[in-house]
Amino acid sequence: MKTLIKNGIIVNSDGQIKANVLIEDEMIVDIIAHEVEADKVIDACGNYIMPGLIDMHVHFRDPGQEYKDDVISGSETAVASGVTTCLPMANTFPINDNSSITRAMIQKAKQRGLIDLLPIGAISQGLHGDRIVEMGDMIEAGAVAFSDDGLPVSDSSVMRDALEYSRGFNSFVISHSEDCSLCRKGVMHEGAVSTILGLKGMASEKEEIMISRDMLLAKLTQGHIHIAHVSSAWSLKLIELAKQQGINITCEVTPHHFSFSDKNLLSYNTHFKMSPPLRGENDIQAIREALKSGLVDVIATDHAPHHTDDKFVEFDNAPFGILGLQTLVPLTLKLVNEGVISLERMVELTSANPAKILNLKTKGKIAKGMLADIAIIDPNKEYVYDESINKSKSKNSPLFGQTLTGAAVMTLKNGRVVYDFPHCL
Structure with missing residues (x-):
């Protein structure tokens, strides 16, 4: 299965680039400037694409x-x-x-x-x-x-x-x-x-x-x-x-x-x-x-x-x-x-x-040949950190109930979407 993440800013430890990420099954197979056909297309909406x-x-x-x-x-x-x-x-x-x-x-x-x-x-x-x-x-x-x-x-x-x-x-x-x-x-x-x-x-x-x-x-x-x-x-x-x-x-x-x-x-x-x-x-x-x-x-x-x-x-x-x-x-x-x-x-x-x-050679970078473990980060997303957002069984944070800015709005593990922020993307 091919997945394309488009319209995002790829951020690695050595720089940023506006480009699309092409994933096939569990791996990143290419970083490209143009769009290609894929089974699933994810619009990053100008957000950061991070490892x-x-x-x-x-x-x-x-x-x-x-x-x-x-x-x-x-x-x-x-x-x-x-x-x-x-x-x-x-x-x-x-x-x-x-x-x-x-x-x-x-x-x-x-x-x-x-x-x-x-x-x-x-x-x-x-x-x-x-x-x-x-x-x-x-x-x-x-x-x-x-x-x-x-x-x-x-x-x-x-x-x-x-x-x-x-x-x-x-x-x-x-x-x-x-x-x-x-x-x-x-x-x-x-x-x-x-x-x-x-x-x-x-x-x-x-x-x-x-x-x-x-x-x-x-x-x-x-x-x-x-x-x-x-x-x-x-x-x-x-x-x-x-x-x-x-x-x-x-x-x-x-x-x-x-x-x-x-x-x-x-x-x-x-x-x-x-x-x-x-x-x-x-x-x-x-x-x-x-x-x-x-x-x-x-x-x-x-x-x-x-x-x-x-x-x-x-x-x-x-x-x-x-x-x-x-x-x-x-x-x-x-x-x-x-x-x-x-x-x-x-x-x-x-x-x-x-x-x-940890010597994890296929993690830590958005690049061809790396595992498609990806976080799409919206730096401007505002939300209340409350029961509707919290996934832990516990609530012991002094920030609980407060308005925060910046969130992972989508997470991919091995090329598969495993989290999608409510009402995002």
């Missing part, structure tokens, strides 16, 4: 907490965001620390058929931080990387083993950078705002200390360390130093960390409670500069659904986490509109670089 977004950090709560989200609702939320590939973290119940869980997650996603689900396996058995998992078995089952996200690996010897073993399998380790001895039961960033609110704070040094350790272990082992959800200015300075010294390190930031600050917690809104916490204005500016300069490799959502009842409690007792998938495009486009990054850089951060890190 399908790749989210390297999500929590689908499946297995074990499917009332918050599951692989099915997570897949539906992803394609409504222009995301065609997701990497769910291992802190499920039971933990994804063995090949059986990995295979079950992948199979469930394949049955729904909306996204490519590439599980991240646990580093340690049961997330206990003492013995690493059977990485070879899990990679054979489909795991692509390893992380105890939600918990740090406090034992340096265990992290060293993880880096060495993952390197042997051409894989990598994702660090949840947190020195728990400095957490002190904190629930937000330690600073003036936490003092005003009377809430226990978490110093940014708890993140920076662990990043320092992990970059040194990556230097020792020559393994690849990927730093998740970087939130502080000093963390970025450390990562920059590591890159200058040739250490194999990459990093990601989230939309909420470049969009909100600890001042948003002045209302005690638990939807702004997350880990790592929202930091100060200087940290936001540092993240934005790092996005602009190229220091940051990836934008990932850390999509973390929680039931309304879980969040509707005292601030100290509310769980950490925020929805992120369906606000990825509008918050990132806001950076573009503010001149922080270009559209090309947006594609680099959300698709091209993740594809490179």
